[in-house]
Amino acid sequence: MLNQIFDNLLLLGLAQAAAATVLALIVVLFSRFERIHLERETLVALARGFVQVIAVGSVLLLLLKGPTWTSIFVLAAMVVAAATISARRTPGIPGAFRVSLQGIGLGAGLVISSMTLLGVIEAEITALVPVGSMIIAAAMRGNALALERFRAEVTAHTGQIEAALALGADPNTTVRTYVQTAIQASLIPSIDSLRSLGIVWIPGMMSGMILSGSDPIYAAIYQFVIIAMIFAATGLTAVPSVLMIRTWIFTPAQQLRLRPSDTSD
């Protein structure tokens, strides 16, 4: 109906955004009726989300007209931003930013570069930036999940770890179980995505491709490719990140640095 009223694509987009916002406001009104006060938070989030996505769209508009090599800088900036966000999730871990930067850089970088070389991702800025961003975002989530889980496991099992150290175990042995748990935890969302693909959800990329007229079968296969790449990037980030942080949590004299608090007695 809206597309019959508006000829201009920009005006049509704004009208569609307004329609979707009305639905969101109904939720706010209902919440208020139930005395759940989300008005300010929701309105700020809606406004912020709208401004952010328009800003990104504008930047992309400029970038997508640029040469392919500029995508390397865009993706590198995304990796730095992802490492910063990821490190914020694990404030108790020394060197979390450096580890996150190396982990995400390695995991996402390996997947993006190898898939681009194989031609799975087109070597065009219009493909590299959006697909690369999805892979970097997944690497960031995997990294944050793995590091946070590792931190939680280590601080919850300080006694067992120090008991093992006191029995003459080397540090890697004392935290082996927690390394495994952290890596598993980081991979579970990606495994669930693969399991439920097409049954529980039809992902955005596939929906977008179908909406823009692509063959639905090719769109489905390519969506599988994306999810598989996301899984690979998650694992290739989580494993090195956790292994690197494992060395950071012990001193050279094999003492546990990461403890809930120092004993004073």
Next chain:
Amino acid sequence: MTLSHDPHLDNKEFILSARNLSREVDGKLLVDNISLDVRTGSIIAIVGPSGAGKSSFLRLLNRLDEPTQGTVFLDGQDYRTLPPTALRRRVGMLMQAPYLFAGTVAQNIRFGPQQQGKTLSTKDIEDLLDKVGLAGFSERDINNLSGGEAQRVSLARTLANKPQVLLLDEPTSALDEASKRDVETLVAEIVAQDALTCLLVTHDVGQAKRLAGHVMVMKSGHQTAVGPVKEVLGA
């Protein structure tokens, strides 16, 4: 035991010598310049109120924490020259809580020797369990142990490494009165049997009197008194 003079490092009379040990964390001195010589085969109790730095001092002796000043000599050798894993096998530690690993009693007891590539035989395990009064417990899951039994398994696990020095960090503080006395008697028997050198942290003066020949008193990270139990704590 002697203090405030250089240890006779070549003299095998002293197995462990702490020299000017301090540990400072966030500007707070948990252990302040403590020196202590420990004779081979002796039992020394470390007593003092909560927050005195007793456990902090003990953790410096097997290098679970790093001294900010001073060092420890083990058999005359500066412990910073030893690999931490080797040092901790020779200076075993029993903590306040047993901190057993998931699995069976036998798996826990095998853990220490396994780190050196050694496998304890079933007989070795049974002998250790017999020693701590838990004969027949080897295949029991650690979740099915009482507090006292778990602490005994922890002791057997520490002894499996055949340590020269045993550090006991309030090993009975989490136990009820009956279990506490049982573990205390057991420790006394084992230390005597194996001629182990032992440092016992306790806030229980009675326990110090029952178990130790010598005592070091701590307050606010300082060493305030040291000497034979009868002289320092009275009869």
